[in-house]
Amino acid sequence: MVSEAWQGAYVTHLRPLQTLINRAQILLHSIALLLLIFYRLSFFFLNQQPKHFFPWLLVFISELLLAFIWLLGRAFRWRPQITKHVLLPPDKLRPQLPLPAIDVFICTADPEKEPTLEVMNTLISAMTLDYPPDKLHIYFSDDAGSPVTLHGVREARRFSRWWVPFCRKYGITQPCPMAYFSHAPEDRRRDIPRDDEFVEQKLIKEKYEEFKNGIRDGTKKWAGDAAVSSRVDHPALVQIIKCNNDDSDDGEEKSRNEIELPLLVYVAREKKPSHPHHFKAGALNVLLRVSGAMSNSPYILVLDCDMYCNDSTSARQAMQFHLHPHFSNSLSFVQFPQKFYNATRNDIYDSQLRSFFTVEWSGMNNLQGPVLSGTCFYIKRFSLYGTSPHDKDSSKHIRDFEASNKFIKSMNENNRSRDIAVEEAQHLASCTYETGSKWGQKVGFFYDALVEDFLTGLALHSQGWRSVFSNPERPQFLGSGTTNLNQVLLQETRWSSGLLEVATSRFCPLFYGSQRSMMSLLQRMCYAQLSFFPLYYSFPIWILATIPHLCLLHGIPIFPKVSSPFFLVYCFIFISATFSHLHEVLISEGSVKKWLNEQRIWMIKGITARSYGSLDILMKKFGARNVSFVPTNKVTDDDQMQRYEMDVYDFQASILFLAPMAGLVVLNLVALAVGLGRIVASLENWEETFGQLFLCFYILLMSFPIIEAMVLRTDKACFPFKVTLGSSLVVLLFLYLLSV
Numbered sequence: 032m033v034s035e036a037w038q039g040a041y042v043t044h045l046r047p048l049q050t051l052i053n054r055a056q057i058l059l060h061s062i063a064l065l066l067l068i069f070y071r072l073s074f075f076f077l078n079q080q081p082k083h084f085f086p087w088l089l090v091f092i093s094e095l096l097l098a099f100i101w102l103l104g105r106a107f108r109w110r111p112q113i114t115k116h117v118l119l120p121p122d123k124l125r126p127q128l129p130l131p132a133i134d135v136f137i138c139t140a141d142p143e144k145e146p147t148l149e150v151m152n153t154l155i156s157a158m159t160l161d162y163p164p165d166k167l168h169i170y171f172s173d174d175a176g177s178p179v180t181l182h183g184v185r186e187a188r189r190f191s192r193w194w195v196p197f198c199r200k201y202g203i204t205q206p207c208p209m210a211y212f213s214h215a216p217e218d219r220r221r222d223i224p225r226d227d228e229f230v231e232q233k234l235i236k237e238k239y240e241e242f243k244n245g246i247r248d249g250t251k252k253w254a255g256d257a258a259v260s261s262r263v264d265h266p267a268l269v270q271i272i273k274c275n276n277d278d279s280d281d282g283e284e285k286s287r288n289e290i291e292l293p294l295l296v297y298v299a300r301e302k303k304p305s306h307p308h309h310f311k312a313g314a315l316n317v318l319l320r321v322s323g324a325m326s327n328s329p330y331i332l333v334l335d336c337d338m339y340c341n342d343s344t345s346a347r348q349a350m351q352f353h354l355h356p357h358f359s360n361s362l363s364f365v366q367f368p369q370k371f372y373n374a375t376r377n378d379i380y381d382s383q384l385r386s387f388f389t390v391e392w393s394g395m396n397n398l399q400g401p402v403l404s405g406t407c408f409y410i411k412r413f414s415l416y417g418t419s420p421h422d423k424d425s426s427k428h429i430r431d432f433e434a435s436n437k438f439i440k441s442m443n444e445n446n447r448s449r450d451i452a453v454e455e456a457q458h459l460a461s462c463t464y465e466t467g468s469k470w471g472q473k474v475g476f477f478y479d480a481l482v483e484d485f486l487t488g489l490a491l492h493s494q495g496w497r498s499v500f501s502n503p504e505r506p507q508f509l510g511s512g513t514t515n516l517n518q519v520l521l522q523e524t525r526w527s528s529g530l531l532e533v534a535t536s537r538f539c540p541l542f543y544g545s546q547r548s549m550m551s552l553l554q555r556m557c558y559a560q561l562s563f564f565p566l567y568y569s570f571p572i573w574i575l576a577t578i579p580h581l582c583l584l585h586g587i588p589i590f591p592k593v594s595s596p597f598f599l600v601y602c603f604i605f606i607s608a609t610f611s612h613l614h615e616v617l618i619s620e621g622s623v624k625k626w627l628n629e630q631r632i633w634m635i636k637g638i639t640a641r642s643y644g645s646l647d648i649l650m651k652k653f654g655a656r657n658v659s660f661v662p663t664n665k666v667t668d669d670d671q672m673q674r675y676e677m678d679v680y681d682f683q684a685s686i687l688f689l690a691p692m693a694g695l696v697v698l699n700l701v702a703l704a705v706g707l708g709r710i711v712a713s714l715e716n717w718e719e720t721f722g723q724l725f726l727c728f729y730i731l732l733m734s735f736p737i738i739e740a741m742v743l744r745t746d747k748a749c750f751p752f753k754v755t756l757g758s759s760l761v762v763l764l765f766l767y768l769l770s771v
């Protein structure tokens with residue numbers, strides 16, 4: 032059952048026009064930034080006694096930090112490129128290669144935050160990939176060790192006996208039943224008449240309903256039982272999920288059992304409160320060992336539990352890259368973008384993380400390749416064993432890193448019976464197994480930061496491995512994005528602290544492995560930009576949202592006056608930054624509204640999540656805190672979802688996130704009013720403080736939804752009055768104290 036997609040090839044498009052625009056902008060913008068720096072420096076050094084030294088210094092530092100992070104970010108834009116899959120005409124088809132085996136890793140952590148039905152849909156979609164079933168093996172990690180999930184996996188396996196053959200028979204390329212039955216955009220590559228499919232579809236739909244009921248029953252049955260304590264304290268359990276012959280009561284059921292399905296293994300690693308478990312990276316490393324002892328496939332697909340396969344051809348597409356002579360042996364992983372079925376076009380919270388998956392990852396494609404992004408990637412197993420592309424044998428590497436040689440032994444004895452393998456696997460999943468070994472430091476997924484994906488990708492690239500970003504028109508994977516402000520900010524806080532953790536560790540991308548590292552300067556700049564931006568987009572934002580305003584209250588000018596030539600420099604920088612962002616949004620299929628929303632959420636994240644993430648790392652450096660990976664909540668509240676879909680901001684969020692927003696809005700309002708008042712009262716020339724007034728105005732304009740939610744809205748998700756009141760009082764008190 033080899034589909035024609037396999038025989039296609041990929042093409043890469045350089046984007047000459049885009050390159051030209053980007054480089055011209057980089058040049059002009061850099062000149063403007065140099066002039067700005069000159070303007071500030073001349074203030075400090077040419078004035079005999081510079082007045083208002085401190086506010087100027089703070090603003091200058093912020094401007095320098097922003098300029099630096101801007102410069103790093105240009106690396107993504109220096110050689111923009113896109114890689115697409117195309118189906119070549121028959122005369123250009125490449126000879127078919129034997130397909131290598133693939134192990135699929137799926138991680139779940141919490142049946143309450145991650146609805147079992149959706150998780151199982153992800154599992155089923157992976158079993159339905161268009162790939163020979165004997166070459167596909169699914170390893171499902173359940174970090175909670177929950178009976179609800181184990182039951183779900185069994186139900187999913189049972190339903191797959193109906194679903195998989197149905198998809199094969201009719202060439203259905205939508206492997207996820209939930210998406211198929213919700214009539215998500217249909218695939219167009221089918222030549223079978225739809226009539227008989229339609230008849231059978233009814234039967235499958237019935238089976239799907241049965242499956243859903245089964246899941247519901249399981250959730251009910253163990254509802255109270257899923258004790259929180261057992262989630263962090265349970266023994267290892269590795270089980271090959273087969274269909275029970277006992278529960279098949281008719282002949283049809285029996286014959287269904289003979290249908291070839293991929294191997295499915297349920298893995299709950301051992302957990303004890305006394306042992307660190309390293310969150311998702313820990314789970315992935317257990318899967319790496321367990322699968323190594325059982326199927327040991329040369330390629331691995333990693334999926335988050337909420338990212339289902341949306342196109343069954345992705346495995347073959349990824350293999351097109353992996354087996355392509357162009358990469359010889361240096362390709363470590365093929366990264367597909369994370370796309371979200373629930374993100375809207377205007378996307379008020381930028382849930383789709385547009386700039387990563389459009390501009391930045393494709394910009395890295397022409398360097399050493401994109402960042403490893405946690406999910407939706409096909410990786411070469413060999414590259415995860417601390418190797419470099421020139422190495423031949425991985426066992427030598429692992430032997431150096433392992434405390435015991437059990438893993439090597441079981442890898443080498445790959446042909447023995449699966450039941451013995453299961454017994455061994457249980458041992459490989461114990462929480463003491465890694466003690467004294469280099470797992471998580473040199474082998475497997477890395478533990479040093481909460482963004483295990485980013486860090487592991489960085490290590491791979493600096494070992495000389497390459498990666499490829501593939502972004503075909505039809506999304507290969509679709510997940511549920513965070514569409515609730517509180518969750519968005521919580522997630523951003525975790526990422527911020529994780530990324531900064533990398534920036535401040537021995538892995539700091541600016542220096543890491545610089546002697547023998549294979550990373551080019553541009554690649555390094557990309558990694559540095561990503562690991563530093565939480566700090567650079569928080570501290571300076573706070574300064575620029577407060578200092579010019581406080582100065583305005585006292586008539587202290589911070590920016591050049593309107594008649595000064597340097598005023599034009601500031602204007603240019605503002606316009607160039609704004610328009611290049613707008614341009615990027617528009618060419619990645621965004622709208623002007625989307626651009627506005629991105630500007631807005633950028634400000635909100637800067638003064639909240641990124642600031643807290645930075646503080647987190649600061650506190651961790653002083654030993655005051657241990658960061659932890661709290662999975663995002665994937666349970667959606669219909670009300671909340673509706674608001675997101677209608678572009679209505681939902682301020683039912685932690686006060687830690689709301690207070691800074693309210694406080695800054697009040698400060699900006701006061702500053703604007705006083706600043707205008709001083710001009711009306713002719714206390715000063717408007718030319719002097721125009722820049723600050725404009726800044727206030729712009730911030731308030733961007734904060735319009737916040738102001739609206741404070742004073743005009745009365746719904747459940749409006750801005751809580753208590754927070755508005757409290758923040759206003761604090762700001763006014765602070766201003767009063769400052770003035771006396």
Ligand SMILES: O=c1ccn([C@@H]2O[C@H](COP(=O)(O)OP(=O)(O)O[C@H]3O[C@H](CO)[C@@H](O)[C@H](O)[C@H]3O)[C@@H](O)[C@H]2O)c(=O)[nH]1
Pocket residue numbers: 138139140141145172174309310311314334335336337404405406481482483484522525526529660661662663664
């Ligand atoms: O202790 C844990 C914690 C999480 N997970 C799983 O990890 C995945 C990602 O967790 P999620 O809560 O969805 O986090 P996100 O912020 O959405 O994840 C993004 O960011 C992570 C790094 O912070 C990456 O690992 C993810 O791939 C990427 O999608 C999910 O399948 C979880 O079940 C575990 O298996 N064990």
Ligand SMILES: [Mn+2]
Pocket residue numbers: 335337663
């Ligand atoms: Mn997620």
